[in-house]
Amino acid sequence: MAFKNVLDRTHIIQEDQGSLILDGRNTPQNISVYSFVLGAIFSASVSVGWYSETFSQLGVFLAALALFHELEYLFTALFNSNILSLDSFLINNGHQYHIAHGAAIIEFLIESYLFPNYKSIKLFYFIATVVGQFARSCAMWHAKHNFTHTIQYHKRKEHVLVTTGIYAYLRHPSYFGFYYWAAGSQLLLCNPICFIGFLVVMNKFFSERIREEERLLIKFFGNEYVEYQKRTFTWIPLIK
Ligand SMILES: C[S@@+](CC[C@H](N)C(=O)[O-])C[C@H]1O[C@@H](n2cnc3c(N)ncnc32)[C@H](O)[C@@H]1O
Numbered sequence: 001m002a003f004k005n006v007l008d009r010t011h012i013i014q015e016d017q018g019s020l021i022l023d024g025r026n027t028p029q030n031i032s033v034y035s036f037v038l039g040a041i042f043s044a045s046v047s048v049g050w051y052s053e054t055f056s057q058l059g060v061f062l063a064a065l066a067l068f069h070e071l072e073y074l075f076t077a078l079f080n081s082n083i084l085s086l087d088s089f090l091i092n093n094g095h096q097y098h099i100a101h102g103a104a105i106i107e108f109l110i111e112s113y114l115f116p117n118y119k120s121i122k123l124f125y126f127i128a129t130v131v132g133q134f135a136r137s138c139a140m141w142h143a144k145h146n147f148t149h150t151i152q153y154h155k156r157k158e159h160v161l162v163t164t165g166i167y168a169y170l171r172h173p174s175y176f177g178f179y180y181w182a183a184g185s186q187l188l189l190c191n192p193i194c195f196i197g198f199l200v201v202m203n204k205f206f207s208e209r210i211r212e213e214e215r216l217l218i219k220f221f222g223n224e225y226v227e228y229q230k231r232t233f234t235w236i237p238l239i240k
Pocket of ligand 1: 147151163
């Protein structure tokens with residue numbers, strides 16, 4: 001029954017202002033296709049990673065990527081089913097996002113061909129991706145309905161400030177998680193060029209996004225947020 005409710009609501013997306021609009025893309029069929037394709041990529045990538053020595057890194061990377069997007073949808077379905085849509089997979093992130101992952105795969109393939117000995121999977125590198133995924137999932141779990149993929153410009157009446165769980169230790173745990181997941185994925189692929197490129201782009205993106213988000217959170221929660229800001233850090237390099 002609960003699952004049916006989720007499916008029934010998948011044709012609805014929410015605008016920043018909180019008004020609901022119908023969107024023909026967000027049918028249960030489309031959601032199922034996304035989910036199936038991600039699941040297939042995950043399974044195929046794990047198999048490739050397991051059986052192919054050459055492409056094991058690429059297999060683990062694609063499996064981690066598929067899992068990341070499946071979890072984005074799962075947590076939205078669990079805690080924010082009223083705004084569930086295809087965008088909850090966080091795949092439709094704009095061209096830059098797809099170009100970045102495409103560049104990562106191309107760099108990996110070229111360097112694997114030119115310097116095969118240089119590419120080898122290291123557990124230590126994989127750990128950064130796991131830590132990032134763990135922090136991201138904890139953030140969505142602890143923030144529950146307060147977590148939305150888009151920045152909220154108007155305070156919803158049910159929106160409360162979250163300062164417990166992982167939010168007691170990190171001020172923006174989902175951004176921390178995203179940052180280390182993405183940086184870790186480039187270490188995992190042994191991609192020096194994309195590793196540096198990802199860091200530069202993410203530092204610019206998150207510093208601007210956090211500045212804007214905190215301006216709004218201060219507007220919503222006033223001194224409560226200012227005090228929270230004083231006692232916590234983002235633990236993202238160069239962003240206090
Ligand atoms: C994509 S979520 C990211 C949340 C947080 N920045 C993080 O990294 O975990 C963005 C939404 O979370 C809300 N938000 C951010 N920090 C929050 C907090 N500590 N408590 C409640 N809502 C928060 C913002 O209002 C924004 O609409």
